[in-house]
Amino acid sequence: MREIEVDVAVIGAGSAGLRAYRNARQHADQVVLIEGGEYGTTCARVGCMPSKLLIAAAESAHHARGADKFGIRVSDVQVDGRAVMERVRTERDRFVGKATAMTRKIPEEDRLHGHARFEDRNTLRVGDDLRVRARSVVIATGSRPNVLPLFEGLGDRLVVNDDVFDWQVLPESVVVFGPGIIGLELGQALARLGVRIRMFGLGGFVGPLTDPDVKAMAEQHFQSEFPLDADARVESVARDGDAVVVRFQDADGEVREERFEYLLAATGRRPNVDQLAIENADLPMDDKGMPVYDRYTMQCSDTSVFIAGDANNYLPLLHEAADEGVIAGRNAARFPDVAPGHRHCPLSIVFTDPQIAMVGYARGELEEGSYAVGELDFSAQARARVMGEDHGLMRVYGSYADGRFLGAEIFGPRAEHMGHLLAWCQEQGMTVAEMIDKPYYHPVLEEGLRNALQQLQQALQEGRG
Numbered sequence: 001m002r003e004i005e006v007d008v009a010v011i012g013a014g015s016a017g018l019r020a021y022r023n024a025r026q027h028a029d030q031v032v033l034i035e036g037g038e039y040g041t042t043c044a045r046v047g048c049m050p051s052k053l054l055i056a057a058a059e060s061a062h063h064a065r066g067a068d069k070f071g072i073r074v075s076d077v078q079v080d081g082r083a084v085m086e087r088v089r090t091e092r093d094r095f096v097g098k099a100t101a102m103t104r105k106i107p108e109e110d111r112l113h114g115h116a117r118f119e120d121r122n123t124l125r126v127g128d129d130l131r132v133r134a135r136s137v138v139i140a141t142g143s144r145p146n147v148l149p150l151f152e153g154l155g156d157r158l159v160v161n162d163d164v165f166d167w168q169v170l171p172e173s174v175v176v177f178g179p180g181i182i183g184l185e186l187g188q189a190l191a192r193l194g195v196r197i198r199m200f201g202l203g204g205f206v207g208p209l210t211d212p213d214v215k216a217m218a219e220q221h222f223q224s225e226f227p228l229d230a231d232a233r234v235e236s237v238a239r240d241g242d243a244v245v246v247r248f249q250d251a252d253g254e255v256r257e258e259r260f261e262y263l264l265a266a267t268g269r270r271p272n273v274d275q276l277a278i279e280n281a282d283l284p285m286d287d288k289g290m291p292v293y294d295r296y297t298m299q300c301s302d303t304s305v306f307i308a309g310d311a312n313n314y315l316p317l318l319h320e321a322a323d324e325g326v327i328a329g330r331n332a333a334r335f336p337d338v339a340p341g342h343r344h345c346p347l348s349i350v351f352t353d354p355q356i357a358m359v360g361y362a363r364g365e366l367e368e369g370s371y372a373v374g375e376l377d378f379s380a381q382a383r384a385r386v387m388g389e390d391h392g393l394m395r396v397y398g399s400y401a402d403g404r405f406l407g408a409e410i411f412g413p414r415a416e417h418m419g420h421l422l423a424w425c426q427e428q429g430m431t432v433a434e435m436i437d438k439p440y441y442h443p444v445l446e447e448g449l450r451n452a453l454q455q456l457q458q459a460l461q462e463g464r465g
């Protein structure tokens with residue numbers, strides 16, 4: 001068995017691990033980056049980028065079909081599934097190529113290949129014939145789809161996001177389990193590309209939304225595009241020949257059966273810490289079997305182990321993985337001199353149409369009686385009407401205690417932009433009054449935001465909820 005000694009060992013060459021490696025290298029000489037699979041990152045290979053490519057094709061078809069309302073006649077919109085998937089794969093491969101090339105720029109002696117697992121807190125076995133002794137370890141092993149036992153027996157009719165982007169052609173039909181972020185993004189895109197979609201959820205959740213009215217509007221909108229039951233009663237899922245057969249109760253309580261070409265499991269993701277023999281690291285664990293860690297230092301309890309990105313299951317988003325990688329890498333290299341890093345205002349965007357944006361505190365996280373609400377209904381917003389994208393609802397929340405802006409939930413046109421604007425204001429600790437007192441161009445969607453903020457400010461002043 002070959003043995004090496006290093007200052008820091010980073011497990012996982014994804015978005016978090018790459019940042020961790022680079023930042024550790026600024027403070028330590030001997031840093032290794034261990035990857036058990038292929039280079040290229042989840043984001044580029046099977047995550048953010050290919051999903052947005054599929055969505056871009058779907059948006060194009062949708063706009064062509066909707067051109068009529070502007071008096072533009074586009075006859076016979078046809079979706080060439082093979083061409084759609086070819087562009088998705090080609091552009092995806094370009095993103096993967098770039099990420100892979102960046103990883104390969106790391107000196108070869110710092111890049112180790114093989115599945116890593118703990119022998120003890122400071123010793124990793126990599127593959128079968130390498131032992132790495134490290135002063136500190138960064139776990140940046142990402143996550144994988146959570147496939148439910150209910151789907152057992154479906155064989156190749158069961159797909160996860162990874163599989164979708166390798167399709168050569170579009171299927172005739174897909175049943176989607178999970179109206180979360182992945183389910184909504186992929187389900188709506190496939191529906192707009194002509195695939196028959198039915199979506200089942202559990203517990204009434206729709207994406208990350210917690211404001212009941214915003215959620216209701218989003219749910220209603222998606223239901224206008226494809227059948228969606230966010231609190232479904234599914235009796236069975238089985239394979240019959242090449243079909244997936246789902247038995248479920250419909251809205252009237254009638255038991256129905258429907259056949260689909262594939263079942264897409266989008267029922268959440270599981271952090272990849274269960275394949276690390278993590279028990280050998282002897283870390284304090286929580287009741288979900290996850291290491292207890294500090295989200296400002298990324299340190300697992302007071303140990304020399306750090307955890308970043310989807311692996312810690314906190315905010316499984318790309319920019320959070322990157323920020324956490326930076327903090328974890330620096331702290332691992334400087335251990336035991338560990339310092340808190342800066343965490344940004346929570347921001348998440350779902351690339352459906354209309355988009356969903358969650359900024360700062362979600363309504364469900366706020367203490368009743370501590371906040372007031374302002375709102376914007378996009379159906380009456382001038383710019384939204386001009387663009388023919390006049391669907392959606394935004395709610396903004398402000399604090400009675402100090403008049404500060406707390407957060408927002410948006411289901412509305414191009415919410416990605418307003419989401420950023422609001423996140424920057426929240427991070428600056430701005431009051432609602434300060435946000436109102438900023439320039440607003442005409443005619444833009446942000447004029448609607450000003451109305452919502454004015455309403456919120458009035459509610460704060462009047463002490464209304």
Ligand SMILES: Cc1cc2nc3c(=O)[nH]c(=O)nc-3n(C[C@H](O)[C@H](O)[C@H](O)COP(=O)(O)OP(=O)(O)OC[C@H]3O[C@@H](n4cnc5c(N)ncnc54)[C@H](O)[C@@H]3O)c2cc1C
Binds near residue numbers: 015047116275308
């Ligand atoms: C379909 C989809 C769409 C998404 N869209 C967005 C989006 O639009 N915006 C956004 O912000 N986020 C999005 N995300 C989330 C985003 O992709 C992730 O948050 C991010 O990629 C996580 O990066 P990571 O470094 O933690 O993990 P990864 O990039 O997965 O890296 C982990 C690496 O660790 C390796 N590894 C695992 N275990 C071991 C081991 N024991 N030994 C050695 N190596 C190991 C893996 O092979 C992998 O290369 C999306 C995710 C999905 C699935």
Ligand SMILES: NC(=O)c1ccc[n+]([C@@H]2O[C@H](COP(=O)([O-])OP(=O)(O)OC[C@H]3O[C@@H](n4cnc5c(N)ncnc54)[C@H](O)[C@@H]3O)[C@@H](O)[C@H]2O)c1
Binds near residue numbers: 178180267269348
């Ligand atoms: N645009 C983005 O930023 C983006 C896009 C895709 C993924 N992501 C990241 O990936 C993570 C994982 O996405 P996800 O959509 O898999 O998870 P999710 O947690 O967002 O959604 C999972 C959904 O599955 C439902 N569910 C659970 N069990 C079920 C069952 N038995 N039957 C039917 N539904 C069931 C849940 O109620 C929930 O609605 C996200 O939380 C996000 O952080 C981000």
